[in-house]
Amino acid sequence: MCAEGPPQQPPSQQQSYGPSFEDAQHHQRQLYFQYSQCTGKKKALCIGINYFGQSAELKGCINDARNVVQFLKELWGYKEDDIVVLTDDAQNPRQIPSRDNILAAMQWLVRDAQPNDSLFFHYSGHGGQTKDLDGDEADGYDEVIYPNDFERAGHIVDDIMHDIMVKPLPAGCRLTAIFDSCHSGSALDLPYIYSTEGKVKEPNLAAEAGQGLLSAVTSYARGDMGGVFSSVSGLLKSATGNNQRADKITKATRTSPADVISWSGCKDSQTSADTVEAGQSTGAMSYAFISCLRQNKQQSYQQLLQNIRAILKAKYSQKPQLSSSHPMDVNLLFIC
Known part of the structure; x- marks a missing residue:
């Protein structure tokens, strides 16, 4: 039977899972994580790359970054001073989405992170795959994103993004990531991936x-x-x-006690559309995510995944993915 009213807020206490084990000091322990209440500091990094003058130029990515900034300020109370935006039309050289600037901005995002902080990462641009070297990818390929100087400086692989943005986070700190890019299903290397039925591919x-x-x-x-x-x-x-x-x-x-959630535009094997919606060039995933939450802010993770997929299904073959750093209750209220 469906529960009436809006979804429940996440619980504040530690959540334990898996069998208990003995640590180095011979204490009985169990794996745990903690949901963020998102009541602490809010910081965001939004990256939109159109690749001006390059062979695979895109049209909607800079718009995506700007739309997400507005969405974060209006719906979730993020402040302009706590948002870093990297776009390839920026006048300030430090705001150009080069490989070095992206890595530095990722480090800024997670610096001094505390429990109940809410960090938001959005990337709209080219994504791809490269041969996996450490055996953690079922399909044999790591997912990558492409800075605007990738032809000279190279891509950024998912293992590096995980090391910078997920590993340092304390229990109870939220990172919400959105990847509006091709082959992005597991772009943050989070181990728990959810179906629209709310089932996890869990060991x-x-x-x-x-x-x-x-x-x-x-x-x-x-x-x-x-x-x-x-x-x-x-x-x-x-x-x-x-x-x-x-x-x-x-x-x-890749399991973490922090509260890390990733929404990606498609499965690892798929591409994400650069399209036009409401008369503006945009990434299909960014548009669907923002539209969904503007229509109804009170959605569970599962409802949001289903509703994003429903918007995209009408026009596109891509299937957005939801993944997390821990086993989660997808019937809880999505907050950021």
């Missing part, structure tokens, strides 16, 4: 405890990367098939 941690996954995850929780890799190398031998193996490595090295 059974108890069943896998004997295969080294749990010790890898707990080594990661303690910051012991050596322990992670020795456990993961055991996993590589025990897991059969690339998909299973990649899933295990991702869960072992």
Whole structure:
């Protein structure tokens, strides 16, 4: 039976999951995360790249960045001074979306992050794939984004974005990311991906405890990367098939106690449309996300995913994805 009224606010206490384990000090522990109440500092980084004069020039990405800034200020109370915007029509050289500027801005976004802060990352531009070198991708490819100087400076791979924007965050700090780019399904390397039915492609941690996954995850929780890799190398031998193996490595090295959510414009195997809506060039995903929440701010994660997909389904084949750094209740109210 459906609950009446708006979705519930996220709980404030720590959420534990998975089987318990013994830490280095022989204390019984369990993996945990904490939802953000989004009552602390709000900071945002919005990147829109049209690639002026380049062979694959886009039209709507700068508009996307500006539209998201307005949306954050009007609907969620973000302040102009706490938003960094990088677009390739910027007059200030520090606001050009070069590889160096993007990486520096990502570091600014998460600097001094505290529990209940709300950080927002939006990227509209070209996305792509490159061969995966560490075995954490089921399809054998890492997802990448392309700065405006990518021909000279190179792309930015999802592993780097995860290391900069997810790993440093404390429990209870929210990062909401939107990737309006091709092949972006897992662009932030978050391990839990949700279907429109609210089901997660989730491993059974108890069943896998004997295969080294749990010790890898707990080594990661303690910051012991050596322990992670020795456990993961055991996993590589025990897991059969690339998909299973990649899933295990991702869960072992990408789980986080922070509250990280990523909305992406399409599956890893798909492209995202650069289109025209309401007479303006725009990315289809950015347009759908903003439109949905402007119509109704009180939506659960699952409702929002379903409604974004419904808007896009009328015209586009791309299927937006929702992923997170922890197992989450998709019936809770989406806040940022």
